[in-house]
Amino acid sequence: MKLLPVQRKFVNIGQNYALTFGITAALWECAALTVNSRSFPHLNSVLLDLLNLIKNIDFWKSLIVTFNLTIIGFVIGALFAFALGLATALNKRLNLLLSSSINFLRSIPSVVFLPLLVASIGASARTAIILTALVVSLKLVIFVSRGVLETEMEHIEFAKIYHLSTFSKICNIYIPSLFSVVSTGFRLSASRAFGTVIASGIIIGTPGLGRDLLFAESNAEYERVFSYVIILGIVGTLIYATFNVIERQFIHWRVNI
């Protein structure tokens, strides 16, 4: 039977993924045999454990909590980044005033703030949200200000000719034009937001998948540790892919970076 070009493409993709999975499985088994300890389980036992994990209702509850914290932290951080980015890009003085402090905060790995947050407000969901919002805003603010600075001069001239107010200039000229730059920032900071929620779960035990992973590790449930890490990889890939699709749909004129 002759295949259509589209069908052939799908068959090819399927073959490639099967090959990738086969090679990964072979490498995994080699590593498990070399390490030969309970802490590096064989692939089949991890896959069995993964099946058990996704049948567990508590896992789904944890996943939803993780998503909620990520989304809330992301939205707060993004709003803050837009305000700060627009203000610093449109006002040179403000930029000089804030840029050194922003750069200093950006150089500190976010997890360093966790002990401080725990000491002052405890290890609750709020802690994870605050840290996530901080991480997202520090990451995104640079993209927002770069986006504003890259606005085409013709558009700015246009706003001048029509005597647009500052507010309508921001809404009608700057925000639409900076979206092409910021979409990359969204994609990167969404992954970072997810990573931060997981990190605060692992380090200080805020609710979510991070805490579950740490419990599995401290209870020496080695298969479970691998299962959680695989799940986190899948979720991370999905977040990245979702933002990629959104970027292509809405900002199709721009070549993907």
Add this chain to the structure above:
Amino acid sequence: MKKKVNSIFWTLLLPSFILIFWEIVSGFKPNPFFPPPSRIAGAIQEVISIEWILSSVKPSFIVLFVGYFVGAILGLVIGSLLGEFVKMRIVFLPICNFIRSIPSVAKVPLILSIMGLGLSTRISTVVIAVLFPVLMSTVRAIAATRNELLDLNRTLKFGRIRGLVSIRVPAAIGEILTGLHASVQVAVLAMIVSEMLGSGVGIGAFIIQSQSTFRIANMWVGVFIVGLIGLALNYLFMKIERKVAPWYFKSKGLIA
């Protein structure tokens, strides 16, 4: 000259204002978790000594630098090969992408459970955290070599490996450096997390221990030092980038 003084004035205005405000407020309303900057300065004098540097800072630096270099070199080599050989790329890229998508902090418990506590675990954490972002950015940069350069390679009859080393990698150097720069932050993060989770050694462990023994001023000292290390490495990288590939960083206007 006047412009420079002006810019330094505006740059230092906010940090000094925050410090003064913080000092005054903590004088009126003391908060145990936000000790006044004068007390943190006192703690800096108290904490920083040769022994402390040898016992806390040196191990962190060893983990950071060894881990970063090994991870970056592995990432560059594997990334270049995957960029050059399309068939290898098709098979291995999805799995590299998957591993990169796992948050770097989440890999730490996994490495801990396989390797236990120790120097090699901490170094491996940094290696793995750096390897995949560098690898992905290198693959992307090499795969995007312009057609003219590929034609040049064919004309010069360089062959694949020599063409890769002499033409494709130099052409992609700007993007590769951006990837290397971005992974410096990831490396510092991985170092701190691997120290925080039970190793008892390094600046990360110092911060956690200070917090759990309520020596809050010392914890602030740790936070500031990590910030300074991050800032210094960032600055160093910016200098290297502009030295190695001035055309790329000028034309892209990537001024952080």
